[in-house]
Amino acid sequence: MTLKDFRAFFNNQLINLYPKKEVDAFFFRTIEALLQLKLMDFFTNENEIIKEKDLQTLKTIVSRLQKEEPIQYILGATEFYGYQFNVNSNVLIPRPETEELVSWVLEEVKNTEEELKVLDIGTGSGCIAITLKKELSYLEVNAIDISEKALETAKNNANFNQADVKFIQHDILSDKRLDCxxxxxxxxxPYVRELEKKEMKANVLNNEPHLALFVEDDNPLVFYERIADFGIKHLNKNGLLFFEINQYLGQETKQILMEKGYKNSILKKDLFGNDRMIKANL
Structure with a gap:
């Protein structure tokens, strides 16, 4: 089968499941990862015969996409803030909204040449912590997660990106304190309520870790309350707290921070116009 023929096969198998632009994106992402061919390479090599071994691997990818498995998990990697991150079913796939959160943190501290100490809570793939360290090397970056498997992925990503980040297994819902x-x-x-599951795509619901996604409807801000309490004990004077938040609960999250004594809270929208981030300080 030639590359051109495989593209036709790829489109025919997936066009009823995904929008055409998404199918095209999947195709070029796949051939770049498996065959090291970029978009322009395809058009100059479209009549090239695909090796049988590679063809079987490519068809397996198509089969997994037909089951609505995320392309990032299938290929085992994604890009975040220009850096490459390994991802798997133990960690969430990094989103563009989280890149905006990172940008906000960097904007606030970029002119401070001090060795500021940073903690990323619920690090998952490590994308926030590692990116902060890569962008501002003078930061002392720490990261915690309850999941041992997530931390293993994060450590591998730190090694791959040559980022010096300290990872700690810790349950933020426990009363245990850190010694710094x-x-x-x-x-x-986690901030997605159970009632919001109906708004989510099957590829997210069926593949990404629910531990990192969902909270109970009757206590949707439990993590924000606990992290705010943790911050009262662990933030230095004038320390900053940044959250990515549920778009429907911006004012409620802001109210929690105010009641716990945080000041100067700012609610910020993401690129889609949704309330998505909060910054406050003690």
Missing amino acids: TFDIIVSNP
Whole structure:
């Protein structure tokens, strides 16, 4: 089968499941990862015969896409803030909204040449912590997660990106304290309510870790409350707290921070116009 023929096969198998633009994106992402061919390479090599071994691997990818498995998990990697991250079913796939959160943190601290101590709570793949360290090498970055498997993935990503980040297994819902304080705490905790599942795509619901996604409808802000309490004990004077938040609960999250004594809270929208981030300080 030639590359041109495989593209036709790829489209025919997936066009009823995904929008055409998404199918095209999947195709070029796949051939770049498996055959090291970029978009322009395809058009100059479209009549090239695909090796049988490669063809079988490519067809397996198509089969997995037909089951609505995320392309990032299938290929085992994704890009975040220009850096490559390994991802698997133990960690969430990093989103563009989280890149915006990272940009906000960097904007706040980029002119401070001090060795600020940062803590990323619920690090998952490590994308927030590692990116902060890569962008501002003078930051002392720490990251915690309850999941041992997630931490293993994060450590591998730190090694791959040559980022010096300290990872700690810790349950933020426990009362256990850490033996240090921080200048910045940043977190993208679980915030999707059970009632919002109907709004989510099957590829997310059936593949990404529910532990990192969902909270109970009757206590949707539990992580924000606990992290805010944690910050009171672990943030230095004038320390900053950054959250990615549920778009429907922006004012409620802001109210929690105010009641716990945080000041100067700012609610910020994401690129889609949804309330998505909050910054406050002690």
